[in-house]
Structure formats: C-alpha cells, structure tokens
Amino acid sequence: MAPPRNHRPGFSRRAQYTVFAGYVLAASGALVGAILLLISIIDPRAFSALRGAMREATTPISSGADWVWDGVASVPAGIGDYFGAVSENRRLRAREEATRRYLMQARLLNRENARLRTLLALRDRSAAPVITARLVNSSASSTRRFATLNAGSRQGVMRGQPVRGPNGLIGRIVETSPNTASVLLIIDPESIVPVRRTRDGLSAIVAGVGNGMVEVRTAGVVNAPLLAGDVFVTSGTGGIYPPGVPVARVSRSQRDVAPARVFAEPDGLDFALVERAFLPAPVPRPTPSATPTPTPAAE
Template identity: 60%
Template sequence: MAPSRNRRPGFSRRAQYGLFLGYVIAVAGAIVAVVLLVFATLNPPAFAPLRAAVAEVTTPISSGFAGLGRGIASIPTGIGNHFTVMQKNAALRKELEANRALLLRARTLSYDNHRLKTLLHLRERVADPVVAARLVSSSGSSTRRYAVLNAGSWQGVRIGQPVRGPEGLVGRILETGPNTARVLLITDPESIVPVRRTRDGLPALAAGRGDGMIDVRSVSVSNVAFEPGDVFVTSGTGGIYSPNVPVARIVRRSRDTALARSFAQPDTLDFALVQQGFMPIQQPTPPATTTAPAP
C-alpha cells in the first residue's frame, strides 16, 4: 500500500508549532553560519576575538565529553590490566618462594662450609694486589693478543702474575721491563685458564681463539651440554689465578666445546690490577755450607 501524500502532523497545534519552530531554528542557524563565514572571509582580524570567545565557551564542554569518552574507552583496558597484574603477581610470588628456598639452601651450605673449614683448620689464600696501572695499548688486528701495561719491575710486577679488571680476568704478565710489562690476554691462542661453571662447578679449560673469543671445553666429563648464558670463573687450579674471578660467558649452545665471550674487554679497559699469584712457587733455598773447624 503506497504511503499517504499528506505529511501534515495532524490537527495537534503543539506538533505544528514544534515543527514550525524546528524549521525556524534550522533556517536561523544556516543564516548565522553564512553570516559568520562571510564575516570571517572579509574581515579575519575582527572575527578572531569572536572565534576565541566561542572557543573559550566550547573548550570545557568538549574537554568534558573527551574525558568521558576516554574513561568509557579505558574500561576494557583497565579490566584487562587488572587480570594481567593478578597473573604477574602470582608469577612473582611463585618466583619469590623459589628464591627463598634457594637462599635458605645457600645459607645452609655456607654455614656447613665454614664449619668444615674450621674443623679442618683450613686457611684461605688471598691474592694480594701488586699495583694498579693503565693499559696503554692492546693488539686488535693480529692473531696474537697482547696488551701493554705502564708498570714494570720497578713497581713490583713479575712474570706470571695475573692481571684482572673490574669486569673479570684480563690475562697474565708475559714480559717485564723497568716501567712497562707485556700482558698475555686470555683471548690469545697460547692462553689456557682453568675454570669452573658457576651453576654446578663443572671443571673446564678456557682457551683463547685469537679472534677476541674463547673456547670453553670440559676436562672431566664427555658430551657435556653448554647453554647460552653459562658463566665460568677461575677455579684456582694451577696456582696462578685466584678462584672465583669472572672469565667468560657462553654465547652459543654446544656440546663438549662452546664459544664464549670474555667479561673483560681490553679495548675498552682503562685500568687493570696486577695481583700476586694465587699459590706462587717457592724457590728452594740452597743448603747452608758449614766450614770445618780448624785443627
């Protein structure tokens, strides 16, 4: 059935007045908009104060509606963040409980270690420092890895003494002069350092490659798995390097032999510390000669 062509609102005067008022407001708004457009085009400086006044009136209203919209839009995000924070809190509580167990175990082991040392009357050896000096140069392009220290025999530096930096082991003294010394870096192919893995005490050897990296290989167990991030420190075996000095960290998963990066980088190292050997070899003293009494 076709719609009626009579669009009159009926015999209600209220409806007729409302429709008429709507038309009047629409026409008046269009006229005002045209007047303002013409005024802004013909005289922009005079229109600027009116525009600023309108902006002052409408800005709080628009800001309120914008804040209300942001608040409504942030409700789903807030709910999601709430559940995410709850999950993270649960994970952190679980990690805290695990770390508390590890801490208690470490305290127990430390107490037992101290008690056994006291029982056996063991004495810890400490590598005394000799001198702190500056590394003035290092070989970066050659296959051999050396560094020059601006301290020598006049400062107490001797061949074989270990050299370390703030981050870890640097190498050992190879040659000495009056005021300079040559350091064999741990990345040199001739350098071999006895080390152990921190997480399980696995003994290994750290050998230089000549390219700035280190090969770590196991010495006691075959088919050993090395994981990225495994940290190796000196073991004290051999009597040159004191134990627990950081040496290298594994960078690639491997078995038996793994690639590692040294903690101390001589290219960026300013100062280094020369220490006494952990267990220096004592030179035998010649027997005292006795003279026969005169007859």
C-alpha cells in the same frame, strides 16, 4: 574664447536627470521618515514590528560584513603568529638538541662512575693488589693478543701476576720492563686458564682462539654438555689466578668444546688491576754444602 568652466544644470540632460533623481530621493526619504515617525507615534507596536523586520533583513548583511572585516583584520596577526611559531619551533629544537647532548654526557658520566666504583670495589676486595694501571694498547691486528700496561718492575709488577678488570679476568704478565709490562690476554691462542662452572662446579679450561673469542673445554669428563649461558670462573688450579674471577660465558650449546665470550673485553678496557699470584712460587731450598772429610791425624 574659452568656454566657461561651470555650466548650469540645463546644459546637460544627464545632469538634469541626476539633480532630479537627487530631489526625488530626498523627498522620498523625507516622506518615509515622516511616515515612520507618524507610525511610531500612532501605533508603537506596528513600528516595533517594522523595526524587527528591518533588523532581520539587515542582520545577515551586517554579520557577513563583520566576518569579512575580521578575516581581513586577522591576516596580519596570522602572519605574525606564523613567523612567531617558526621562531619558537627553532628555539625548541635548539633546546631539545642541547638537552640531548646533556643527557648523553650524563649517561657517559654515570657509566664511567659505575665502572670506577666497580673497579674501586674490586680493589677493596682483592687481597693485597700490586697496582692499578692503564692498558695503553693491545695487538688487535695480529693472531697473538697482547696488551701493554703502563707500570713495570719499578711499581712491583712481576712476571706471572694475574691482571683483571671490573668485569673479569684479562690475562697475566709475561714480560716486564722498568715502567711497562706486557700482558698475555686470555683470548690469545697460547693462553690457558683453569676454570669451573658456577652452577655445578664442572672443571674445564678456557683457551683463546685469537679472534676475540675463547673456547671452553671440559677436563676429566667425556661428552659433557655445555649450555649457552653457562658462566665459568677461575678455579685457582695452577696457582696463578685466584679462584672466583669471572672469565667467560658460553655463547652456543655444544658438548665437550663450546665457544664462549669473555667478560672483560680488552678493546673496551682502559684500567686494570694487577694482583699477586694466588700461590707464590716456592722458594728453592738452599743446596747443603759438602761436609769436608776429616783427615786422619799423623802418628
């Protein structure tokens, strides 16, 4: 026969002790409550002090429990804030990258605008320019330095005309075809440009050396100092280049001959202005025809 499911408390001594302890705690709680009630009625001040002592004893426990609860409750919010900060950081980085691209484009447009304005002002200042054309290529791998212009004899380009850019002199036309022209750059070893120094008018010539640089050589003055930073412009001598066009700046101080860097770097140019020669070639005089010798009349 199966034992009954429910036993009386007397079946187990442990159960008896548990029941007895419950009764004792209940009676003690009722007695303490009655005592506190009597104290609050008879002496409210003593009860108030006792209540303050209870608050002092339980406040640290309550504060610790609240701190633990706040920490546990803030874990989900902290995780959400972390992932939110990560996504916000990514979004800000993407915006910064887009802003950097826009800033770079704005700088390029500003630089191109300034260059075109300079070229337009140069065209306005130049006396009867022939045409503004594009430099389509240059011979950078050879000791000879030429550039090709996408304008030729059909556009009025002729041999001997100077070519200049927004920053200075580029070279001169040496060969033409109907729609193209070959430009001898001033950095070519065969190029010689008469110049003068801006600060004192010292006469010199600028000759190319074939490596992207030029040499400034004094003319008519012996042992003349050429200082770094001296600027040389065309003098107009020779009748090809108009005076006052920037040509080169001395890069190292020397005497008589000094290296210099040109203002118009051909590798960084795209548009150029073709001008008429400063002094046009003299028109040859017609050869007078021979006067026939009169024959004497027959008698």
